[in-house]
Amino acid sequence: MNEKRLYLFSMISVSNLSKNYDAIQALKGISFGIKQGEFFGLLGPNGAGKTTTISIMSTLLEPNAGSVSIAGFDLKNNPTECKKIIGVVPQEIALYNELSAYDNLMFWGSLYNVTKSELRLRIDETLKLFGLFERRNDKVKTYSGGMKRRINIASALLHKPRVLFMDEPTVGIDPQSRNLIFEVVEKLHKEGMTIVYTTHYMEEAERFCDRIGIIDNGQIIAQGTLEELKSLSKIxxxxxxxxxxxxxxxxxxxxxxxxxxxxxxxxxxxxxxxxxxxxxxxxxxxxxxxxxxxxxxxxxxxxxxxxxxxxxxxxxx
Ligand SMILES: Nc1ncnc2c1ncn2[C@@H]1O[C@H](COP(=O)(O)OP(=O)(O)O)[C@@H](O)[C@H]1O
Ligand SMILES: [Mg+2]
Known part of the structure; x- marks a missing residue:
């Protein structure tokens, strides 16, 4: 199948994205396609351009050139449609420390078009999924880094997105939280969610990803399944x-x-x-x-x- 055809059938298509921060060329024309239900890993060292890519894909940042389409919607022309489809877990945790976990989720969830009663149900469900239902009324400032991270992920799931973007979700957290996040992510993948997961941990990419894009210095230097990458690198x-x-x-x-x-x-x-x-x-x-x-x-x-x-x-x- 040629690349164009593959992109037509994909859930996400990223085409020739470039992004400059003043003199820094953070992205130098990157392209990749992700199929529906696929777990795609963007693997690369610090400064490679992972967050820049995810930020553009989630409409938080405009590229200098290139395009993104999600479920057939062009991100630039149909940002509202795209936002309904995606859930975003940013690298930097975005929570109100003075609010409880429950109220944080209420706040983030109310940004979406979900009724209050439905939202309450989903919040309870999600808190249980992340093992934090018992702690729901405690202020987030009393939470560990790993617990905050779990709520951060939970807040991206309340509108039941079909596509989830996760930007280095396990950096700097305790093993217990990390394992719980792994379990949840694997469950979501099994249920058919399309996931884009950035990491600089090769163990994570090897464990979860159907396909991996290796990013370095603003360029995708190789992409494919682990087996394909192995044969590509000729080692x-x-x-x-x-x-x-x-x-x-x-x-x-x-x-x-x-x-x-x-x-x-x-x-x-x-x-x-x-x-x-x-x-x-x-x-x-x-x-x-x-x-x-x-x-x-x-x-x-x-x-x-x-x-x-x-x-x-x-x-x-
Ligand atoms: N807001 C910004 N202003 C200037 N340079 C930035 C900004 N954000 C990222 N960069 C630079 O762009 C490059 C890619 O960064 P980033 O996308 O955050 O990489 P990664 O997430 O892979 O660590 C790096 O060289 C980084 O220093
Ligand atoms: Mg980053």
């Missing part, structure tokens, strides 16, 4: 073997039998396209050559190594 897994008795001549012997070896003192890296198949062969060949192995380590391909191979940089600061 292979490595079997790292430490020896007790590695000599130059023994190393020469095994390197004549195996492509792409590298050696650092007593440790040899064997590049492998199929670890299951190669591991036993390597062990056998080494023992036939008279080598004693002290340790074996398998380096998997993951988003961290993919990012490194594509950009030459670490994902983390």
């Amino acid at each position: 292979s897994e490595t079997i790292v073997v430490s020896f007790l008795n590695l000599s130059d001549s023994l190393y020469e012997k095994i390197s004549s039998e195996w492509e792409g070896l590298t050696r650092t003192e007593d440790v040899v890296h064997f590049i492998s396209s199929d670890v299951k198949r190669d591991l036993s062969v390597i062990v056998l060949k080494c023992s036939q050559a008279g080598l004693s192995i002290s340790h074996i380590d398998i380096k998997k391909v993951n988003l961290e190594t993919i990012f490194l191979s594509l950009t030459g940089k670490q994902l983390r600061d």
Whole structure:
């Protein structure tokens, strides 16, 4: 399928977005499509342009060029229709500290076209979903960071959006809140919600996302499923073997039998396209050559190594 066709059938289509903040080119023409019900991860280091992208997609910021369409509505021409469809969880928590969680949700929920009685039901339901029903009447200022984050997400769900944007929703919170957020997000995805999730944690992108866009320096440098990204980056897994008795001549012997070896003192890296198949062969060949192995380590391909191979940089600061 060519790209244009894919975009026609997608829930979200982002096309050639550019954004400058004075001299800073935060987005340099980024494009991606997201299908209905898909969990799309935007993965990139700090300053890559994730928040700028999400802010434009949620009408909080105007791009210098490019367009976004959501469920067939052009964001610029039909912002009101788009806003009905999306729920936005901003990176910065937006809550009134002096109000209770309940009143905060009442405030945010009343911005949407939902009747008071329906809203009350939804608030109760959402508070329970996030494990905060018992604490609903406490002022938000008495909440932990993780609890505030949960209410922040809850407030984006009250109008039952079909599409949810979440901008780094687990940064700086306790493991208990993080796990609860993961559970809720997985549930929403299972129920068919389309989710756009930005993160700089590759574990999160690997765990949840159907497809991932890797963003760096205002550009999408690769996108696809994890498998597609793995093959795109052309890196292979490595079997790292430490020896007790590695000599130059023994190393020469095994390197004549195996492509792409590298050696650092007593440790040899064997590049492998199929670890299951190669591991036993390597062990056998080494023992036939008279080598004693002290340790074996398998380096998997993951988003961290993919990012490194594509950009030459670490994902983390
Ligand atoms: N309001 C702003 N004014 C000036 N520069 C900004 C502003 N917001 C973001 N930037 C810059 O734009 C780039 C992208 O930022 P951002 O979208 O926040 O990245 P991310 O969310 O991936 O960390 C960065 O270089 C950042 O410093
Ligand atoms: Mg950000």
